[in-house]
Amino acid sequence: QSALTQPASVSGSPGQSITISCTGTSSDVGGYNYVSWYQQHPGKAPKLMIYDVSNRPSGVSNRFSGSKSGNTASLTISGLQAEDEADYYCSSYTSSSTPYVFGTGTKVTVL
Amino acid sequence: QITLKESGPTLVKPTQTLTLTCTFSGFSLSTSGVGVGWIRQPPGKALEWLALIYWDDDKRYSPSLKSRLTITKDTSKNQVVLTMTNMDPVDTATYYCAHSLGDYWGQGTLVTVSS
Numbered sequence: 001q002s003a004l005t006q007p008a009s010v011s012g013s014p015g016q017s018i019t020i021s022c023t024g025t026s027s028d029v030g031g032y033n034y035v036s037w038y039q040q041h042p043g044k045a046p047k048l049m050i051y052d053v054s055n056r057p058s059g060v061s062n063r064f065s066g067s068k069s070g071n072t073a074s075l076t077i078s079g080l081q082a083e084d085e086a087d088y089y090c091s092s093y094t095s096s097s098t099p100y101v102f103g104t105g106t107k108v109t110v111l
Numbered sequence: 112q113i114t115l116k117e118s119g120p121t122l123v124k125p126t127q128t129l130t131l132t133c134t135f136s137g138f139s140l141s142t143s144g145v146g147v148g149w150i151r152q153p154p155g156k157a158l159e160w161l162a163l164i165y166w167d168d169d170k171r172y173s174p175s176l177k178s179r180l181t182i183t184k185d186t187s188k189n190q191v192v193l194t195m196t197n198m199d200p201v202d203t204a205t206y207y208c209a210h211s212l213g214d215y216w217g218q219g220t221l222v223t224v225s226s
Contacts, residue, residue, distance in 0.1 A: 003157065036213050038158075045207060045216040046158065057214060089158050091213065099171050100148075102158040 004029065004090055004103035011109040017078040020106045022090030023071060028101055030071035034093035037066055037075045041086045049088075050075060077108070085110045113137035115147070115208050115217035122223050123198050129222060133191040133208030137215075140166055140186050146211030147191040149182065151204040152219075163211060164191055200224045 005023040012018040022029065022037075029035055035053045038046035048057050050066035053073065063078045073092070077084055090103035119131035131149070138145060148163035162182040163171045172180050181194045191208060205219040 038213070045219050047216075048214045051213065091158075091160075096174060097171055097177070098160050098173055099163065100160045102150075102160060105157045 002101075004092060004101055006088075006090060006103040006106045008104075009107045009109065011111055012077075012080045013111045014080055014082065016080050017076060018080060018108065020075045020077075020088055020090075020108070022073040022075070022092075022103045024073075024092055024094075024101070025071055027096065028092040028094040029068065029073050029090075031095060032093045033068070035066065035068060035073040036091045037064075037073075038089045038091065039084075039086050040089065046089060080110055082110050084108060113210065113215045115210065115215060117206060117208050117217045117220040119206075119220060119222070121221060122225065124226050125199055125224060127198050129193075129195045129198050129202070131193045131195075131206055131208075131220065131222075133193070133217060135189050135191070135208070135210075138210065140164075140184050140189070140191070142166055147184070148209050148211055149191075149193045150207045150209060151202075152207070153201075153204040156204075161195075161206075162193060165211070198224045 033053050037050040039049050040046045049064050053068045054066040065076045088106045094101045115135040146165040149161040152158050164182045179196045184191045203224045205221045207219045209216040
């Protein structure tokens with residue numbers, strides 16, 4: 001089971017919007033609407049930011065949004081803030097035995 | 112309020128077996144659809160799903176680690192136990208347990224494999 005592919009790093013200035021991609025296959029991202037996004041600050045446990053492609057859990061800022069096209073899912077952070085600087089991971093349900101797979105992770109830097 | 116907490120040794124020797132316990136509250140593993148999973152993260156590296164157990168005792172494992180992993184549950188104690196055999200230094204990581212929906216995670220426990 002191969003990890004989903006994410007860019008290693010993305011950066012932006014405060015107030016800007018950035019988008020993180022998550023590329024898989026038809027056996028995971030493309031085959032199911034079960035893509036999640038997690039935010040992880042150093043030394044902390046991951047925090048769920050988006051589930052089922054585009055849904056936000058209660059308490060998550062509406063600056064975070066998710067979408068999917070084919071085998072690629074995306075997380076967009078609008079109005080970038082210093083507190084958004086963290087690592088971000090996507091995760092997808094997969095037809096393998098796992099049954100979930102994570103992405104390779106993206107470090108977001110706020111310039 | 113849902114909480115999960117991992118417990119187990121912080122240091123294991125190569126070839127030993129690691130046993131980790133996840134103790135949770137605020138939900139029941141006898142409720143239909145509910146599951147608890149284990150995820151690990153080597154220092155500075157990405158997250159990796161290890162195993163998942165559901166309310167009906169359905170168990171899923173990472174294909175690459177399946178031969179070394181066993182996941183079990185004790186519904187009466189609200190615990191899920193993960194065992195990993197033949198530990199190696201490359202297994203050094205923070206090990207997390209999480210609700211199967213990914214919405215609740217434990218704080219994680221760092222396990223170091225060294226002689």
